[in-house]
Amino acid sequence: MYKVLVSDPISDLGIQQLVEANDIIVDKNPGLTEDELVAIIGDYDALLVRSQTRVTAKIMEAGKKLKVVGRAGVGVDNIDLGAATERGIIVINAPDGNTITTCEHTFAMMMAVARHIPQAYMKTVGGTWDRKSFVGVELRNKTLGVLGMGRIGSEVAKRAKAFGMNIMGYDPFMTEERAEKIGIKLASVDDIVRAADFMTVHTPLTPETRHMIGKAQFEVMKPGMRIVNCARGGIIDEIALVEAIDQGIVAGAAFDVFEVEPPAEDHPFLKHPKIIVTPHLGASTIEAQENVAIDVSEQVLHILRNEPFMNAVNMPPIPANLQSKLQPYFTLGEKLGSFIAQSTEGAVQEIIVSYSGELAEVDTQPLTRYIVRGVLSHHLGQEQVNVVNSMHLAKLRDVNIVIQKSHASKDFTNLVTVALRTKKEEHIVAGTLLTGYGPRIVQIDKYPVDVTPEGNLILISHNDKPGIIGRVGTLLGNNDVNIATMQVGRQLEGGSAIMVLRVDKGTPKEVLLQLTSMPELNTAKEIILP
Ligand SMILES: NC(=O)C1=CN([C@@H]2O[C@H](COP(=O)(O)OP(=O)(O)OC[C@H]3O[C@@H](n4cnc5c(N)ncnc54)[C@H](O)[C@@H]3O)[C@@H](O)[C@H]2O)C=CC1
Numbered sequence: 001m002y003k004v005l006v007s008d009p010i011s012d013l014g015i016q017q018l019v020e021a022n023d024i025i026v027d028k029n030p031g032l033t034e035d036e037l038v039a040i041i042g043d044y045d046a047l048l049v050r051s052q053t054r055v056t057a058k059i060m061e062a063g064k065k066l067k068v069v070g071r072a073g074v075g076v077d078n079i080d081l082g083a084a085t086e087r088g089i090i091v092i093n094a095p096d097g098n099t100i101t102t103c104e105h106t107f108a109m110m111m112a113v114a115r116h117i118p119q120a121y122m123k124t125v126g127g128t129w130d131r132k133s134f135v136g137v138e139l140r141n142k143t144l145g146v147l148g149m150g151r152i153g154s155e156v157a158k159r160a161k162a163f164g165m166n167i168m169g170y171d172p173f174m175t176e177e178r179a180e181k182i183g184i185k186l187a188s189v190d191d192i193v194r195a196a197d198f199m200t201v202h203t204p205l206t207p208e209t210r211h212m213i214g215k216a217q218f219e220v221m222k223p224g225m226r227i228v229n230c231a232r233g234g235i236i237d238e239i240a241l242v243e244a245i246d247q248g249i250v251a252g253a254a255f256d257v258f259e260v261e262p263p264a265e266d267h268p269f270l271k272h273p274k275i276i277v278t279p280h281l282g283a284s285t286i287e288a289q290e291n292v293a294i295d296v297s298e299q300v301l302h303i304l305r306n307e308p309f310m311n312a313v314n315m316p317p318i319p320a321n322l323q324s325k326l327q328p329y330f331t332l333g334e335k336l337g338s339f340i341a342q343s344t345e346g347a348v349q350e351i352i353v354s355y356s357g358e359l360a361e362v363d364t365q366p367l368t369r370y371i372v373r374g375v376l377s378h379h380l381g382q383e384q385v386n387v388v389n390s391m392h393l394a395k396l397r398d399v400n401i402v403i404q405k406s407h408a409s410k411d412f413t414n415l416v417t418v419a420l421r422t423k424k425e426e427h428i429v430a431g432t433l434l435t436g437y438g439p440r441i442v443q444i445d446k447y448p449v450d451v452t453p454e455g456n457l458i459l460i461s462h463n464d465k466p467g468i469i470g471r472v473g474t475l476l477g478n479n480d481v482n483i484a485t486m487q488v489g490r491q492l493e494g495g496s497a498i499m500v501l502r503v504d505k506g507t508p509k510e511v512l513l514q515l516t517s518m519p520e521l522n523t524a525k526e527i528i529l530p
């Protein structure tokens, strides 16, 4: 049974698949303090949050069983990603489900600030019929500057065009071709600040975007600009904005997000007649909340059940076409890593991975993570290492990882070769996927073999002498170790050779010792591949 803690208000309908899964127990417990979470998180395999819960290093440290933190939404600035990666906790988000909702809120805010709707409402319900204070401006023929042309920014631009606005967009990943395709003008922040009538920000909050609109930008800003922030508090310098409004540079602002949430009672935005605010409502629609909760629940289920998953924030994304190419190799890669770690003695210094054939043509980084996981989990424990932290843990331990690629592969469409160098020795294992047969180990050191990488194996290195196979069989039989299959690899008759035996159960240590004390037999190692 896996236990999932939901610590923010998340759509019941959205998490239904978790609640109904018969291998999952879901506890809903929103509004806990950090200490309260620390006290209970040790029982849970997964934590589901929105933006309220701050998932700190302290909480993750206490979450000894925690495999995944799922964010039902986009921004993960409330989650300590570094701490999660160090501990191998996968952080996933639900990046698509609230795009339209947040875009629509941005539009609502832009129109509200253009027409003074909240201020006019307050006066009207207060009993004053005041029409002259609230003369607004049209959006038509105005220039809208969009900073951050990702999912939400692009949707905002699309709708703004329908309102007859001219759009200037800035995004480091935006090309001229794409800008042209969606009918906007690619511009710099400086161009936008100087030319736009409205400006809306849709970037994440990063060291680079913090205060990207500050004093310097307000000084050169087109007078009369109206500014919307439905992304993250801190992208626009709040104090500098209030000054710019008071100096008559900015005509009005609409903010859904704040540098500190909730803002302090005396926050200058809260009483300002030209600033309208909402309490981080961008994603708060029934539809979006269902969408993000469904998406995040689905991925959490996959992660807990050890199935392929998407939207991990603390590991590089794998594009869908690459995922389908690499996916079949993940298990093989991890097994090769595990095999080589179990067959090589000494402290790991270098892992040399060679990809040949079609694999040499694609980005194999995700596969390398599985291989490194296989190697390290033999030493650090299966529970400690996963594909999120495997490279990080290797780096921490000064393990050098070398990747080689060769387009030619003599005998196989694809071949993955893993060499492990330790302080003591170096060994090699190579594997491939055989169509219709699945993963195979096809080479161990210099010997060609054909071994299915699973179950309990005994790897023996010996000198190729008549009778040795029989003596090994007799010794194992006498010790009640049943041999299921056997493979022998040698290069020259009478030379050095290896044997790979698959046995039905674990081989006791003393039996391995008896094997190694046989004449002509050099080493005998047990290798267990799940
Ligand atoms: N108010 C709310 O309730 C909600 C807020 N958000 C926030 O909205 C923001 C945008 O979300 P999405 O569009 O889904 O994200 P996204 O990742 O699709 O787009 C963000 C874009 O910002 C761009 N960017 C990064 N650094 C930049 C820089 N220095 N200058 C200009 N552009 C830069 C990126 O290249 C990317 O295209 C995020 O901060 C997210 O957390 C999202 C949903 C709801």
Ligand SMILES: O=C(O)C(=O)COP(=O)(O)O
Residues within 6 Å of the ligand: 050, 051, 052, 072, 073, 074, 075, 076, 098, 280, 281, 282, 283, 284
């Ligand atoms: O998805 C995001 O980035 C949001 O800011 C939405 O936050 P929320 O889930 O409404 O607390």
